[in-house]
Amino acid sequence: PDGQATFNSITNNGTLTLESDENGTASLIVDNYTGNDAEIELYASTNYWHYVSSPVQSLDATAFGTPNLAAYYESRISNSQDVGWIAYDGYRYTDGTTSDTTFSTLSVGIGYDYYNTVTNTLSLSGSLNTSGPSISLAYNSKGTDPDYPGSQGFNLLGNPFTSCLDWDQITLDPSITGAIYFTYNGSYASYVNGVGTNGGAGTIPPMQGFFVKTLAQGTSVTLSEDARVHNISQISYKGDSEVIPLIRLKLENNLKSDEAVVRFDEKATAEFDNLLDALKFSQTGNGTGIWTKTGNINFSINGLPFPDNKVEIPVGIYTAESGNTTITGSQIEGLENYNIVLTDKLTGTSIILKESGSYAFQSQTGIVSDRFILAISNISTPVPEITLPEDMFKIYSSRGILYIQSLSETWDSQPGTVSIYDLFGRRIVQKDNVSWSNGEIKELSLNAANGIYIVEIKSKSLKFIGKFNFNK
Secondary structure, eight states: OOOOOEEEEEEESOOOOOOOEEEEEEEEEEEEEEOOOOOEEEOTTTEEEEEEESSSOEEEEEGSSOEEEEEEOOOGGOOGGGGEEEEEOOOTTTSSSSOOOOOSEEEETTEEEEEEOOEEEEEEEEEOOSSOOEEOOOOOOOOOOOOOOTTEEEEEEEEESSEEEEEGSHHHHHHHHEEEEEEEEEEEEEEEEEEETOOOOEOTTTEEEEEEEEETTEEEEEEGGGGEEEOOOOOSOOOOSSSEEEEEEEOOOOEEEEEEEEETTTOOOOOOOOTTOOOOOOOOOTSSSEEETTTTTEEEEEOOOOOOOEEEEEEEEESSSOHHHHHHEEOOOEEETTEEEEEEEETEEEEHHHHHEEEEEOOOOEEEEEEEEEEETTTTSOOOOOOOOSSSEEEEETTTTTEEEOOOOGTTTOEEEEEEETTOOOEEEEEEEBOOOOTTTEEEEOOOEEEEEEEEEEEESOOOEEEEEEEO
């Protein structure tokens, strides 16, 4: 299973077996293959749907030993992707009925979805694929008016080789987005231009199916044999010498975990970028989901320009069950001059991800798209001097508690935000939805070093800036 080899040609007059186990699959690159059928093993873990493809020129659907082998038909898609799945015997997964649409063999270069109830190692036999097919991609082949760009245009392809396929070496039409999407260890993985989520990588394993999205009709992609590589590792990001500025968010509960990435690039825009962005392929399919949002688009990988001052990005989540949940800044790279704050609008709590690392909360069941905000601010931007109003608030600290007392009726019934900054302009705490009443004292716990800090109190029409000396 950990072996790899490259040949110009193979004439098989005996038995050739490519082994596979839980740690990997043997990798073979060959330009010409003749003779007896090869035996290619495919290890499949239990109770997961796996995107698979055929490594041989002709493979019968019954080789998978289960009726749960499904093809994805873009021609059935309008505003829901679920209806695209039909088993090889015609079974429709959305309503349990039977369709006249069936298939008996797997097409080379096309992906399929396979579910197994027990961990097993399949043995697929045939003559090895040695050249890459050209696949026509479908977009709104159902002919709906209007079209549904959020769900239409996804095509399930498959690596046709017994080696990895380097997606970054595949030439794409400008109307085809650069991202790929596939299942990995029971999660939905994505990858685009050096960045992946949930184990997604640009080196597509042997016999791995993956989704590609086109934005127009009449496009095609060639899975060229020139893109074959020996790289059994599932993770293949750019070289260590090239740091991609990014924030990786990980959502975890007692069910599963999911990832979303915000990356920054000088070539990125606030709109969808074909070569930098990956859509959130399924919000609910994993039982646990996290994504970021720009406009009406949900992203698993969100490429944005570097903010001159500050950018705020909504973060959506999904949990199949309510309960203890954590959002972690599991990776932050190349953003030394930026402050990164995650805010829970429901509780009014904000944390600095570089310092706190994670935020624990009680999640609700279902999709929640407006509870969390990820704010990235440029701390290298000079902070303008502000004339401080007098006699509006009394601010002091004692034993790690900050006390703020309102001394004016001006702020009565003016709910707003309290933010604490250090002298470098980095926000360390934010408290939302704070209401004031003349003479009332608010208490705020601070996990900070002794020193001088700045407090900012804002409402829709009012703003107060003050300094205080903090002592634990």
